[in-house]
Amino acid sequence: MKNNSFKRSFTNKKFRSGAFSIFLTILVVALVVAVNIIFNKLDLSTDLSSNKLFTLSDDTKDIVKDAKHDVTIYYMVQDGKEEEHIDKVVKQYSKLSDKIKVKKVDPVSNPSFASKYVDDKVSSNDIIVVNNDTKAAKYIGGSEMYYSQVDYSTYQNSYYLDAEGKITSAIQNVLSDTETKMYIMSGHEEQELGTNVTDSLSKMNIDTEELKLYSMEKVPDDCDILLLNGPARDISDEEKDRIMEYMKNGGYAIINVEYTTKETPNIKELLKYYGINEQMGNICETTGNYYNYVNCIVPQISTSESITSKLSGMLVIPYPVALSQVKKDSLRSTLKISELLTTSDGSYLKVDPSSGDGKKAEGDIDGPFNVGVLVTDKNKSGKESKLIAFGSATAFSDDFTSAGQLDNGELFSNAVNSLLKSDVKQASIDVKSLSYSYINLTTGTQLLWAAVLIVIIPLCILVTGFVIWMRRRKK
16 A cells, blocks of 8 residues: 555656656756857857957958968966956957967976977966967067056056057067068157057067168168158258168158257258158147147048058147148159148148247148158159158157057058068057946936846745745645
8 A cells, every 4th residue: 555655656746747847957957057068168258348358450360361370379377377368368369260279388387388489487377479380489478468557647557458469469470581670760859759659669570770870871771661750950961862862772761750940951852852841830720629729630531541541530640740742743753642641721830839829820821731641652673662751750659649549659550561561461459448437327227226126026036936836835
């Protein structure tokens, strides 16, 4: 009798209902585990950060897509001790191409691994990028991938992530068979390049060196780009001739002029040879965001040239000097002049800006003007020379190239990039802000969400449970 009762307990309605509930519970748990395993394997993560901290840029994608060699990114780190930001960025590279592999190496258990590729002392969260075919390698310190900057108006530090910038730069470095050399002229009270610009040049794997041309017979043969950055004094006749000779033989140059009260006839003659009239003074605008500021303008940006076509933010050009085109009947037929940055029809050149008064005075010159120009020329043998001129050197100082504010830094990088003769595309990837955006809720919205989360949802669950309990009790 007891045996029959025991058997019936396994076949009655209550047991079948309970067994079915247990089966469903096990099935749901199994599905959740399976889905988690699949998602972890596929790494189907989504970057929800407001400034896309972990999304690789189009420039990085283009560089990796065109890679002709296999590259391995060795992430030197112990399991469980990864820097979250670095780890998430590194993972994205292997998704771009079969040419890129990412491998984690424990520097503690493999202390001699790094010495096969670099001489640097490697520690946790450092990275080594290796060209598997040529064995060229580049080391990146973990601390190099973070960047801070002081806002002197508030004296607060802003923090940035530069992981993509450093890793992509290293990939460019190990893939390239050539090195670009930039000579920066000195000896004429030129403006020093800011740290933001020099960092961009470094990311583009450009080797820079000071050039005292007055003490040399010619521009060095290995010069790929010559930079004259805001000289306050004129160059000598001999320097002008040496630059002209360099340019006529297919040289590339960038000249950033700057307002000065000193006469600069040789610089003017150099620019005029390439179809540009330099007019000293400061341009003032009568329209636009900066029309009421004597010292700054927001220029109109050309969309027909690669140097400026991809700029999406705003440019501010401080203390702009006018770069007008010479009369067409005076231009050589081999010259091609492209306007990059221009002012409005209502602009005028304040010939004497020392007064600080932005009102137009007698003798001031009506616009529009150029403040950014690209000039190409060909010599008799077919060699092409290029000159890029901007009407302000201050536009590329640290004050105007700070991360995430203006596109001035990107403009300079694009200008340099257009002159590169590298066999691999070079790009300077901007840093990304680590500041967090907070959602500000009104008092009414806060009360609404509090009611939903604290009262309504728990009450719905309680009522549903009570209904189910009542139905089962009646059965």
